[in-house]
Amino acid sequence: MPARLLTGAPVVEDLHREIETRLATLSPDAPRPTLALLVPEDPSARAYAKAIRKQFTKLNLNIRAIWLEETASEAEFVRLVKQLGDDASITGILALQPLPRSIPRLLLANLIPPEKDVDGVSFAQQGRLALGQPDIAPSTPLGGLLLLRHYGIEIAGHHAVVIGRSPVVGRPLALLLLAADATVTICHSRTPNLAEMTRQADILLTAAGHPRLVTADMVKPGAVVVDFGVSVIDGQLVGDVDPAVRERASALTPVPGGTGPVTTAVLACNLLHLAGLWPDWPPR
Numbered sequence: 001m002p003a004r005l006l007t008g009a010p011v012v013e014d015l016h017r018e019i020e021t022r023l024a025t026l027s028p029d030a031p032r033p034t035l036a037l038l039v040p041e042d043p044s045a046r047a048y049a050k051a052i053r054k055q056f057t058k059l060n061l062n063i064r065a066i067w068l069e070e071t072a073s074e075a076e077f078v079r080l081v082k083q084l085g086d087d088a089s090i091t092g093i094l095a096l097q098p099l100p101r102s103i104p105r106l107l108l109a110n111l112i113p114p115e116k117d118v119d120g121v122s123f124a125q126q127g128r129l130a131l132g133q134p135d136i137a138p139s140t141p142l143g144g145l146l147l148l149r150h151y152g153i154e155i156a157g158h159h160a161v162v163i164g165r166s167p168v169v170g171r172p173l174a175l176l177l178l179a180a181d182a183t184v185t186i187c188h189s190r191t192p193n194l195a196e197m198t199r200q201a202d203i204l205l206t207a208a209g210h211p212r213l214v215t216a217d218m219v220k221p222g223a224v225v226v227d228f229g230v231s232v233i234d235g236q237l238v239g240d241v242d243p244a245v246r247e248r249a250s251a252l253t254p255v256p257g258g259t260g261p262v263t264t265a266v267l268a269c270n271l272l273h274l275a276g277l278w279p280d281w282p283p284r
C-alpha cells in the first residue's frame with residue numbers, strides 16, 4: 001500500500017486559527033507584530049520572501065522587506081541589523097539565505113538580538129535549543145516536528161535518522177528530536193555508507209538539498225519519511241526523496257506541499273511569541 005501523504009495544509013490551518021485568535025486580543029489601535037525581512041539577490045530567497053508575504057498578509061501581520069544587494073559590505077549589513085534591533089516598531093528580524101558573499105556566515109548569530117531573533121539563529125537561541133530549553137526554534141525543523149505530531153506519529157523511543165547538519169535545518173532538527181526523546185543519528189556528506197544508516201530509521205528526515213538522494217532501498221519498510229529538500233529540476237520542485245519511496249514507507253511528506261508551507265506558519269507563530277502574544281510557544 002502506498003505511504004500516507006503527510007501534507008502541510010492541515011497543520012498550517014491549525015496554526016493560522018491559533019494566530020488569528022491571539023491577534024484578536026490586540027486592541028484595534030495597537031501596533032501589529034512586524035517582521036523585518038532582509039532579502040538577498042537570489043531567486044530562491046525571493047520566492048521564499050513572496051511566500052512569507054502572502055501568508056503574513058493573509059494573517060494581517062506587517063512585513064518590512066529590505067533588499068540586500070550582493071555588493072552590500074559587512075559594515076553596511078551590521079549597521080542595518082543594528083538599526084532594526086534598535087527600532088521599537090520591529091518585532092522580529094529575518095535575514096534570508098544566501099547572504100551576500102562579504103558577510104561572514106556566523107556574523108548574524110552574534111549580531112541579531114535574541115529578543116528579535118524570529119528564526120532562532122542567534123547564539124543565545126541556538127544555545128537554549130542545545131540545552132533542551134528552546135525559546136525560539138528555527139522554523140523549518142520545528143515545523144517538521146509539528147507535522148509529525150499533527151499526524152499522531154510517535155517520536156519518543158524511536159530511532160530518528162537526520163540527513164544534513166546545517167544550522168538552519170539538520171542540526172536544530174536533531175536537537176528538537178532529541179528533546180522529544182528520540183534516539184538520534186545525524187548523517188552528512190562525509191558519512192560513509194549512508195544507506196546503512198538510513199535503513200535503521202523508524203523516522204527518516206532529510207535536509208540535504210540533493211534531489212532524489214533517498215531511494216527506496218535506503219528506507220526500512222514502514223518507516224516515516226520527512227523530506228525538507230527543495231531543488232528545482234526542469235522547472236519543477238523536487239525533494240530529496242525518490243518517488244519510489246512511497247511504495248516502501250508508511251508515511252511521507254510530499255514536495256511541494258509538505259514541510260514548506262508549515263515553515264512559514266511557524267515563522268508567524270515565532271513572531272507572535274516575540275510580540276508577547278504567545279508566551280507558551282513553542283509547544284513542549
Ligand code: NAP
Nearest residue numbers: 140164165166169188189207208209228229230259260263
Ligand atoms: P545546506 O546548508 O546546503 O546543508 C545541507 C546538508 O546536507 C549539509 O549538512 C550536507 O553535509 C548534507 N548533505 C548534502 N549532500 C549530502 C549527501 N549526498 N549525503 C549526505 N549528506 C549530504 O542546506 P540547508 O540550508 O540545510 O537546506 C537543506 C535543504 O532544505 C535544501 O534543499 C533547502 O532548499 C531546503 N530547505 C527547505 C525548507 C523548508 O521549509 N522545507 C527550509 C529551508 C531549507 P555537509 O555538512 O557535510 O556539507
